[in-house]
Amino acid sequence: MDNFDVLTGKAAPLMRANIDTDAILPSRYLTRSSSQGKAGFGQFLFADWRFDDAGKPRPDFVLNRPEYKGAQILLAGENMGCGSSREHAPWALKGFGIRCVIAPSFGEIFFNNCFKNFVLPIALDAATVGKLAAQVEAGTGNRTMTVDLRQKTITAPDGSAIGFTIDEQRRQALLKGLDPIGETLLMWDEITAWRTKDQAKRPWAYLPKSG
Amino acid sequence: MALSLFEKIWREHVIRDLGNGYALLHIDRNVNHDLVGSLVFEPLDKLKRRMPFPELNFATMDHGIDTDPGRGDETKIPGGKDGVQGLRRKSKEYGVHLFDLGDVRQGIVHVITPELGIALPGLTLVCGDSHTTTVGGMGALCWGAGVTEIEHVLATQTLLVEKPKALRILFEGRVAKGVTPKDMILYAIGQLGAKAGNGYCVEFAGEAIRALPVEGRLTVCNMAIEMAARFGMVAADDTTFEYIAGRPFAPKGALFDQGVRYWRTLPSDPGAAFDREVTLDAGKIEPQITWGTSPQDVIGVSGRVPDPAKAPNAEQRGYLERALKYAGLAPGAPIDGTPIDVAFIGSCTNSRLSDLRRAAQILKGRKVAKGVTAWCVPGSGQVKRDAEAEGIDRVFRDAGFEWREPGCSMCVALGGDKFGPGQRSISSTNRNFENRQGVGVRTHLASPEMVAAAAVTGRITDVRKLAV
Ligand code: SF4
Numbered sequence: 001m002d003n004f005d006v007l008t009g010k011a012a013p014l015m016r017a018n019i020d021t022d023a024i025l026p027s028r029y030l031t032r033s034s035s036q037g038k039a040g041f042g043q044f045l046f047a048d049w050r051f052d053d054a055g056k057p058r059p060d061f062v063l064n065r066p067e068y069k070g071a072q073i074l075l076a077g078e079n080m081g082c083g084s085s086r087e088h089a090p091w092a093l094k095g096f097g098i099r100c101v102i103a104p105s106f107g108e109i110f111f112n113n114c115f116k117n118f119v120l121p122i123a124l125d126a127a128t129v130g131k132l133a134a135q136v137e138a139g140t141g142n143r144t145m146t147v148d149l150r151q152k153t154i155t156a157p158d159g160s161a162i163g164f165t166i167d168e169q170r171r172q173a174l175l176k177g178l179d180p181i182g183e184t185l186l187m188w189d190e191i192t193a194w195r196t197k198d199q200a201k202r203p204w205a206y207l208p209k210s211g
Numbered sequence: 212m213a214l215s216l217f218e219k220i221w222r223e224h225v226i227r228d229l230g231n232g233y234a235l236l237h238i239d240r241n242v243n244h245d246l247v248g249s250l251v252f253e254p255l256d257k258l259k260r261r262m263p264f265p266e267l268n269f270a271t272m273d274h275g276i277d278t279d280p281g282r283g284d285e286t287k288i289p290g291g292k293d294g295v296q297g298l299r300r301k302s303k304e305y306g307v308h309l310f311d312l313g314d315v316r317q318g319i320v321h322v323i324t325p326e327l328g329i330a331l332p333g334l335t336l337v338c339g340d341s342h343t344t345t346v347g348g349m350g351a352l353c354w355g356a357g358v359t360e361i362e363h364v365l366a367t368q369t370l371l372v373e374k375p376k377a378l379r380i381l382f383e384g385r386v387a388k389g390v391t392p393k394d395m396i397l398y399a400i401g402q403l404g405a406k407a408g409n410g411y412c413v414e415f416a417g418e419a420i421r422a423l424p425v426e427g428r429l430t431v432c433n434m435a436i437e438m439a440a441r442f443g444m445v446a447a448d449d450t451t452f453e454y455i456a457g458r459p460f461a462p463k464g465a466l467f468d469q470g471v472r473y474w475r476t477l478p479s480d481p482g483a484a485f486d487r488e489v490t491l492d493a494g495k496i497e498p499q500i501t502w503g504t505s506p507q508d509v510i511g512v513s514g515r516v517p518d519p520a521k522a523p524n525a526e527q528r529g530y531l532e533r534a535l536k537y538a539g540l541a542p543g544a545p546i547d548g549t550p551i552d553v554a555f556i557g558s559c560t561n562s563r564l565s566d567l568r569r570a571a572q573i574l575k576g577r578k579v580a581k582g583v584t585a586w587c588v589p590g591s592g593q594v595k596r597d598a599e600a601e602g603i604d605r606v607f608r609d610a611g612f613e614w615r616e617p618g619c620s621m622c623v624a625l626g627g628d629k630f631g632p633g634q635r636s637i638s639s640t641n642r643n644f645e646n647r648q649g650v651g652v653r654t655h656l657a658s659p660e661m662v663a664a665a666a667v668t669g670r671i672t673d674v675r676k677l678a679v
Contacts, residue, residue: 032290204462204470
């Protein structure tokens, strides 16, 4: 089961504003499926930026650079993940190995979708994100950061600690690796009771059992 | 207590209030499509769990399929076939109602749910597509859910939802002749901006909305998401009830009467509170056309595209410059008369019978201009069949339009349907984003009649000059 508590990993700076979900996962890959299910979308992450028209990796794109190989944390600009509701965007990130995205602000749906897929989005003020990116880029041997969801702190490459805020319910869900379906099924009796009442009140809203 | 339409439906569906503005809601209907494919069934497979209420779940093929006559599972996109066949296999396995290729009921999700009586006033309905707002035009609470959410619905028929704030947009007065529901919603987005609805459920109301047939209300609600509202709705009334009566999945007989009695209680009470309320003068609206790369980049057809030099600040100037560059338009130029290459009538915004009828009135006795490629993609098999029964397909074909099979087609350009780079398209769809209709395609959104007018003149044209 997925969960998220403490993540120590390499960070990569992709400091563009308005990175939309179509850039994260171009729409022509939406219908690709593979034996890996959702994780399979990782191979198409930022496809138009990572690869040239011939499908060869562009050496200058940050995630292709050897020093960022295996990055698990992504630093991004304002309005990260704007655009459509496609959940393929967090799948692609996660499939690629990114578990945490830090940006000054996020597209609302993308932000929500990240949580659902155990990718942690953290909003920090623009100056702080800029500072982190600068440290990572300077890369004096250390591009590693620690994101501690228990303490709600980030340890920057220079060792300084930065606090962040997160909705408590979401934090708990990530920490415990709570599967939303499993959670809801715990309430099954309550749901069934609700339904019995509702069916009496709105019989027109229901359809005959199929099969 | 005076309650809004939204508030009434919301409250009726709360199974448990989870605090922090979240509630577990009952989901009355869910519709899957081929893009979601078989992925959403993964958790059920893993849990080895039966779907508790398959009869409330539906599926259709629309996004990835192509719209060529004689099409099959072999879509033009890599992996598209897997989506089609995966959805078919899983729908059968779990007992979901499937409207497959070749079935007259197949079509664009948001076209078929009202058409088949799947969507009813007062219901909650979700689908893994953000334009599910469309169906709010039935007087229901309908929204686009993410894949993980759809998985949750399939497994539990419930969803954890954050309660939105309430916004009411009143269209007061009446629209002028030649002004359509598409113009109303484009105008509203132009006035309020593409972010105005963020965090809100929008109720569209007022005299000009009440005067609309159901199909027009669906068009208005379709683009609520283009002002960033996750939910859009119009209160149901006699017009809606008449529309519903006799549709295949709608309640019949005494159950229908009971439904009507209930539905009559739903419209917003006088004095109901909204977090925000906006009034627009419907009489001021003229046929609209977008010029840029967001639906908010919209003007009346007699207007001029903006001039970045006159922008109030650098940020705005940069935005306008970028949009104009992509659109290939000169600052301050009149939009009327701009030559076009392709004309598209289709999508869940404007591909219903009434849309095709109105476009056909413009096309009758006219020919698509030389050099213009024109397509019509009816929204569903039923729309196509009805249009053919009325001879509308002949009008389109005689004018020089391609008459295609139902699907999303050029709305999203996924199904292998695509226009060429740099081509200028006038389209009855809902998004004019960069590359939406193919790499480099410049999209102008407008009503189906405006598309028809441009198709025959070869230029963006005020449809009122051609109307009889
Ligand atoms: S027609 Fe366009 S907006 Fe509508 S469901 Fe299809 S892709 Fe989405």
